[in-house]
Amino acid sequence: MALPRFANPAPKPQLTTRLPDWFEAIYDPDGVIARNVLRLDQLAAKRGIRFYPQSDFRVLKAIVEERRHLGTVLMPFVDHNCCTLNDDNAFWLLGIDGDGNVASTHTGRYFDFTGSSLAAEMASMRMFYDEPARFVTPECFAHTPREATEVITGTAFHSGTMWVRPDMRGPDENGIVMSAVMGKLARLLGLAKWWPKHLFTFSSYVLYNHGVVTKFGYAHEAFPVTWHLHYGPAPDCGMFWMTREELLGWAADDFKQLAVA
Numbered sequence: 001m002a003l004p005r006f007a008n009p010a011p012k013p014q015l016t017t018r019l020p021d022w023f024e025a026i027y028d029p030d031g032v033i034a035r036n037v038l039r040l041d042q043l044a045a046k047r048g049i050r051f052y053p054q055s056d057f058r059v060l061k062a063i064v065e066e067r068r069h070l071g072t073v074l075m076p077f078v079d080h081n082c083c084t085l086n087d088d089n090a091f092w093l094l095g096i097d098g099d100g101n102v103a104s105t106h107t108g109r110y111f112d113f114t115g116s117s118l119a120a121e122m123a124s125m126r127m128f129y130d131e132p133a134r135f136v137t138p139e140c141f142a143h144t145p146r147e148a149t150e151v152i153t154g155t156a157f158h159s160g161t162m163w164v165r166p167d168m169r170g171p172d173e174n175g176i177v178m179s180a181v182m183g184k185l186a187r188l189l190g191l192a193k194w195w196p197k198h199l200f201t202f203s204s205y206v207l208y209n210h211g212v213v214t215k216f217g218y219a220h221e222a223f224p225v226t227w228h229l230h231y232g233p234a235p236d237c238g239m240f241w242m243t244r245e246e247l248l249g250w251a252a253d254d255f256k257q258l259a260v261a
Helices: 029-046 057-066 118-123 178-194 205-209 244-258
Strands: 050-054 090-096 102-113 141-143 154-164 198-204 220-229 237-243
Touching: 029 050, 029 178, 029 244, 050 057, 057 090, 057 102, 090 178, 102 118, 102 178, 154 178, 178 198, 178 244, 198 205, 198 244, 205 237, 237 244
Parallel strands: 154 198
Antiparallel strands: 050 090, 090 102, 102 154, 141 220, 198 237, 220 237
16 A cells, blocks of 8 residues: 655654554453454445544644645644644544555544533643643633533543545444444544543534534534634634533444444
8 A cells, every 4th residue: 555645754654553453442341342343344335434443643744735736724622733742642543545545634623621511621732732821822812601611620631633535524334424323433442541531622613513523423513613722713603512421321222323324
């Protein structure tokens, strides 16, 4: 398989260990996570995509920079220039097609908000940057629905930075939608690895109105979320979240449908 081509040839993706060989659940009641992960990986393979788990976020940044014209966005909390990212708090999935080209990306980031909350960490910019003073200017802010974001305390997992190559978007003839596959996979992997109390994401109004978020099983939503970070403002979006118990229940029900897909 040919290595994906990058503008900067320095960072190289990991293309030797596939997701099923990398996945090892620390937490997995009744094996529901492992069954879902295996089936989702199989569905992606039917779509012509193979997932390779990654820990080097320099590679992710190279992909984003090379494809910025296609709408890729890298949040600071998954940017190695803004935060310390390693196997203890983050991973990302690289989807490769049969020709060895990049087809998709998705990130997972673990947070420990013990003694704090998502609301406080966003307002202080500590969620976005290890050292906010290095990046935050007077124009920077993060406004959230406070009542909702104050609910998310303790351990939490963010699933996001989803990108699917334009020609791979939408359902194929078998009804397989790559965004749905990746969105489910990332949360299940985060749950199995860190057992967070809450799992959350942010999504633009455009994707929400297209029904993308509702397919991911999130039980709660709140609007609006607005922010202006060091690279500029972002479009208004919503926040979506669920507890680990809600994810496990949804995953068990969803697997019944996946098993016959």
